[in-house]
Structures are given as C-alpha cells and as structure tokens.
Amino acid sequence: MFQLFRTSRMWTARPLRDRYDVVIIGGGVHGLATAYYLAERGVTSVAVLEKNYIGAGASGRNTAIIRSNYRTPEGVAFYDESVKLYEELSVRLGYNVLFSQQGHLTLAHADSAINGLRVRAEVNQLSGVESRLIWRDEIRRLVPALDVSDGPRYPVLAALYHPPGGIIRHDAVVWGYARGASRRGVDIHSFTEATGIDTSNGQVTGVRTARGDIKTGAVLNATAGFCSTIARMVGIRLPITTHPLQAFVTEPLKAFLDKVIVSANLHVYVSQTDRGECVIGSEIDPYSSYSHRSTLPFLEHTAHNTLELFPCLKHVRVLRQWAGICDMTPDYSPIMGDVPGVKGFYLDVGWGTYGFKAGPVAGRRTAELIATGKTPDLIKAFSLTRFSDGRLVGEKAAAAVSH
Ligand code: PYC
Numbered sequence: 001m002f003q004l005f006r007t008s009r010m011w012t013a014r015p016l017r018d019r020y021d022v023v024i025i026g027g028g029v030h031g032l033a034t035a036y037y038l039a040e041r042g043v044t045s046v047a048v049l050e051k052n053y054i055g056a057g058a059s060g061r062n063t064a065i066i067r068s069n070y071r072t073p074e075g076v077a078f079y080d081e082s083v084k085l086y087e088e089l090s091v092r093l094g095y096n097v098l099f100s101q102q103g104h105l106t107l108a109h110a111d112s113a114i115n116g117l118r119v120r121a122e123v124n125q126l127s128g129v130e131s132r133l134i135w136r137d138e139i140r141r142l143v144p145a146l147d148v149s150d151g152p153r154y155p156v157l158a159a160l161y162h163p164p165g166g167i168i169r170h171d172a173v174v175w176g177y178a179r180g181a182s183r184r185g186v187d188i189h190s191f192t193e194a195t196g197i198d199t200s201n202g203q204v205t206g207v208r209t210a211r212g213d214i215k216t217g218a219v220l221n222a223t224a225g226f227c228s229t230i231a232r233m234v235g236i237r238l239p240i241t242t243h244p245l246q247a248f249v250t251e252p253l254k255a256f257l258d259k260v261i262v263s264a265n266l267h268v269y270v271s272q273t274d275r276g277e278c279v280i281g282s283e284i285d286p287y288s289s290y291s292h293r294s295t296l297p298f299l300e301h302t303a304h305n306t307l308e309l310f311p312c313l314k315h316v317r318v319l320r321q322w323a324g325i326c327d328m329t330p331d332y333s334p335i336m337g338d339v340p341g342v343k344g345f346y347l348d349v350g351w352g353t354y355g356f357k358a359g360p361v362a363g364r365r366t367a368e369l370i371a372t373g374k375t376p377d378l379i380k381a382f383s384l385t386r387f388s389d390g391r392l393v394g395e396k397a398a399a400a401v402s403h
Helices: 029-040 073-087 089-093 111-126 136-142 170-183 227-232 296-309 355-372
Strands: 022-025 046-049 104-108 132-135 158-162 187-189 194-200 203-209 212-215 219-221 241-250 260-263 268-272 278-284 318-328 335-339 342-349
Touching (some): 029 046, 029 355, 073 089, 104 111, 111 132, 136 158, 170 187, 219 227, 227 342, 241 296, 260 296, 268 296, 278 296, 296 318, 335 355, 342 355
Parallel strands (some): 022 046, 022 219
Antiparallel strands (some): 194 203, 203 212, 241 318, 260 268, 268 278
16 A cells, blocks of 8 residues: 555755766756756756756746747747647656646737737747637637626727647646656756856866866756856856746635636736636836845735736635746847857846746757757747847737736
8 A cells, every 4th residue: 555655756866976968057947858858869967956946946936828829930939849849748758747728818908909919810820820819709708707898997809819828737847857857867956056167268167066066068057037147157248137027826716717818908917727726927027136025016916907807806815926037138039059159058048937838849959959069940049149140039029918
C-alpha cells in the first residue's frame, strides 16, 4: 500500500560541478524548457542556476493565459508554435499540465478598439491562427455571465474570439520541464545565485555563483525581472525597464465562466480555474520597481472594473493578491539570440507580460541556437541588434491590457 502512494522526487539534487558545457541562469519555464530541449538534443552537461526555488519568479506569478492572437506576423508565428507545443506538452512530459483550451475573448468597448482587433484578426487568419471578430449576440451566447447590455459605462461592442487560447497550470509546466530535464541528466541548482560572469577575449569562460565557480563556454540569460543585472555582468546594457504586474484570486465559486475574458479598455482580464477561483489581473504598475509587494489601489481599481464586466461577482471575497516583475522592451517583443562581441552569451529575456506563453517555443528555439550555433528563422526578428538597426517588432497592440 505504501509503495502505491509513495511519491518520488520530481528532480534530483546533484552537487554543483566545476565545469558544464552550458550554464542557464534562471530556473523558470524558459530556463528549464531550454535545458529540457538541449537534453533532448543530447546536450546534457547543463546546469540551471536559480537563486530561489524553481518557478519562484514570473513563472509562478503570472495569470497562466496561453494564446497566439498577436499583432505582427513574426509574433503570431512564434506564439503559435508555443500553443502547439503546449497542446502536446502533457504527453511529451508524461505529466498533466492541465491545459484548458477554453477560448479567449478580447473585448472592444470603442470603435477604435474594434479597428485594432480587426487588424489582429486578419493578421492571425493570414498566419493560419483561428481568430475572428464577433459581435454582441455571439458574445452573449459564449459568456452568459458577462454584462453585454447598454448599462455599463463602457458597453461591450465586439470581441476578438480566439478559440485555441486558454489557461494552464503554470506550476505543473515548470515541474514537468524540471523533471524531464533532470531525468535526461541536467543539473538543477536551486538557491544558487549567479554573482558574476567571466569572459576572456570576448568569449564567455565561466560563471561565478554564491556556491562556487563554474567553467563554461556558454551562458544563457533566461531571467525575468533581473535580466539587465545579468547582462551587465558581461558589459551589456539592455533597452529594458522593469515594472511590477499585479493580480488577485477570489474564493472558489461554482463554475460560471469557461472563457478567458480580456478588456484592454477596462485594464482587466478574468478567468476561472478548475478549482473555481477567479484569477484577475491588470496592467503593469506605471512606475519602475523590483518590488514583489501588491497594493490596495491596484485591488480597488481592478475589482471595480471587473464588476463592470461581471456584476455577479459583487459579493465574492478575495483570497489573496500578489505581484510579479516584468522586463519591458520598447516594442513589447522579447530579446532573443546571441550577442555581438560576447561569444557564448545568449539572451532569452525582455518578455514583458508575455513570458509564460512563450516558454516552450523560446526553450526549443534557444536550445536549437545553442546546440547548432545557427539562429532559427522563428527568432531572428527578436535579436538585440533590431534596436540599433531600427527593425522593431511592435506588439503593444496585442497586450492583454493597454499599459
Ligand atoms: O498577454 O494575455 C496576456 C497577458 C495576460 C496577463 C498578462 N499578459
């Protein structure tokens, strides 16, 4: 009987070695997915360094929304591959990540918003992604609890409907990748902070950590919130500002909502988990900060706007609220790839509020880059040099809420 219910450890804690082929800084979904896909390619001398417990940063603090209804052809193709990888992830990892493709609606409360959604629908369709404009009757049918009357200050007029979008269990994704990577020989070192990166003649040679030094020729910066600090260790300044992003969760309720609802105009997004809790978030805080503290003004503002959409939540209690921190780039697209002048240093950063959605594709394509030395076509547009070359990939219009 005991054997039946005995739980085995998800990953193995091994001693920190003094040499690895690849060192990944950041033990969130991006770092762990990269380690997993490197190991799948046979690159197993890999260390993942995480200064806290794994998934303690943005991977454990996001609102777990998955979608690919972006605004640029580059963004749509990239996030579409991520959705496809998420679709097969439970089977690939042998671990249920509870991906619920319940559908995703971005609401429009003004003509200008409808125009923006129409452009996205067309770019999505041209890229083969299911996404279309729908009107009040269909919205009412899909989401009976939503107030689609003329009553609210900003009545709902239309929506971008994206059926493949949905929600996932973010901890399970992190644990599943960690387990898969560890089983293939990757070393995961929690509570191991990177304190410096050594270079010689423009080539990475090692990483210093609070637990000892490591020799390596390849380092990936897969951090969120602290990517500028890590980049500065090799003398690079990233075009990034870091802002808190807050969210809260309600007490569990009987199932009433089986779509992800986003209102950019009201700065709010709402979904209901399998446990019945509503997960509700808003825009990034307007000030730059590394703080994980949540605030009362956020809760008041976001709760108020949620009630404009769902008056039925009026008497519901809030269980808890929290904050994560987001690295924002000027064009709201990530920075991925190698870095001119620092051989062996790779970036997978600048995810703003889109990071969790991209974990599988970013991991898979970054692993391909590190293993082959060739930048995959899918991530070429996200290079650091786009800022000096003037080739921005503007994804602000696809943000869940306008910032
Ligand atoms: O882009 O869907 C999104 C999102 C939701 C919360 C943060 N980002």
